[in-house]
Amino acid sequence: MISQTIDFTRGVPAPESFPTEQMAECAAAVLAQGGQTEALQYGKSYGFLPLRAWLAERQGLSTEQVMLSNGSLQFIELLCQTLIQPNETIFVEQPTYDRTLTLLRRHRENVVSIPLESDGPDLDALEAAIQREVPKAFYIISDFQNPTGVTTSQAKREQIAAWAEQFGFWLIEDAPYRQLRYRGSAVPSLFDLAPARTLQLSSFSKLISPGTRVGTLMGDAAVLQQLAQFAEDTYIMPAQLNMAIVNEFCRRGYLEPQIERLKALYQPRLEAICTAVQNYLPATPYVEPDGGFFFSITLPEGVTSTMLRAQAADAGVRCSDGRGFFANPQDGERFLRLPFCALTPAEIDEGVRRLGEVVQAISPELSRV
Incomplete structure (x- = not known):
């Protein structure tokens, strides 16, 4: 019996997923170059050139189309400081990544939510929104979305791409x-x-470790040049040593085996949460993902995430406030995100079992009101 608190709040990697021995080897190799290593000196605001070159070659791009940062969220901040001006319209999925919402609000952007279906954004709603006002940008997590786990279908991607090109x-x-x-x-x-x-x-946080703080941006060279200039005037450069270690990791051929190891570790956890929700929350609508870190459910009528969180805490389960993922918080009253990668299958089963008991305890109270 698992007695400890089970934490469903954050989408973090499992500690046992970190390739510590290989990272130590790569760090030692970088530092063995002594004072000759570029990793210990000031660098370019674009990020460590050898890693940019490795990524560019992998994607068939020029190095001017690849930029690195201290985690990918930093690019949202840089985009809000350069490409996107205050009060411009930005489309987001509903729900979407809460930290991106926070940054868009901080920069006073006009955020328009596009409802998310089981196979991606609602195209009718998206088309209607474009007809009302062409946005400056559409922020979209098309694979294993945070917070829902939804993957946008190829047909929807093709239509979204076509509209972006048509309307600019x-x-x-x-x-x-x-x-x-x-x-x-x-x-x-x-x-x-x-x-x-x-x-x-993108980012190496989920593939190697969050502590590396290496985010990537690929795209238009002119846009990246704007970002790089702003970055240089703000923090000079991202963390050069971290990028050099990640570069060594990639060039030694460690990344692909690491990704396969992660898949082998996380797939049973996905299966565990699917089975647990079917067993303990059988009448609850849910999104069943094909990858990533997140599973999500819609709580029954009359059960809000606020109610659930309070009683779940007493049962030894921590959950996020579903409202934080919605531009209009009231729309997220019944939404619950369940990150599963950092928990063992046994912890997942026990955590969902406890949540099922909490939902059952709340529902009879409501039926008597």
Whole structure:
């Protein structure tokens, strides 16, 4: 019996997933160069050139189309300081990544939510929103979305890419989970479909470790030049040593085996949460993902995330406030995100069992009101 508190609040990697021995080897190799290593000196605001070159070659791009930062979220801040002006209209999925919402609000952007369906954004709603006002950009997490777990279908991606090209708005494709597919086959990214209109964000946080703080941006060289100039005047450069270690990791051929190891570790956890929800919350609508870090459910009528969180805490389960993922918080009253990668299958089963008991305890109270 698991007695400890089970934490469903944050989408973090499992500690046992970190390739510590290989990272130590790579760090030692970088530092063995002594004072000759570029890793210990000031560098370019674009980021460590050898890693940019490795990424560019992998994607068939020029190095001017690749930029690095201290985590991919920093690029949202940089975009809000350069490409996007205050009060411009930005489309987001509903729900979407809460930290991006926070940054867009901080910069006083006009945020318009596009409802999310089980196979991606509602195209009728998106088309109607474009007809009302063409946005400056559409921020979209097309693979294993945070917070829902939804993957946008190829047909929807093709239509979204076509509209971006037709109407001239940017697609900000956030893709940190794209390589963590546990089922099925990959579909083309928006960057593949509309490279001239897409700025693709990603990160090594979910693949190697969050502590590396290495985010990536691929896209239009002119846009990246604006970002690089602003970055240089703000923080000079991202963390050069971290990028050099990640570069060594990639060039030694460690990344692909690491990704396969992550898939083997996380797929049973996805299966565990699917089974647990079916067993303990059988009448609850849910999104069943094919990869990534997140599973989500819609709580029954009359059960809000506020009610659930309070009683779940007493039962030893911590959950996020679902309202934080919605531009209009009241729309998220019954939404619950369940990150599963950092928990063992046994912890997942016990945590969902406790949540099921809490939901059952709340529902009879409501029926008597």
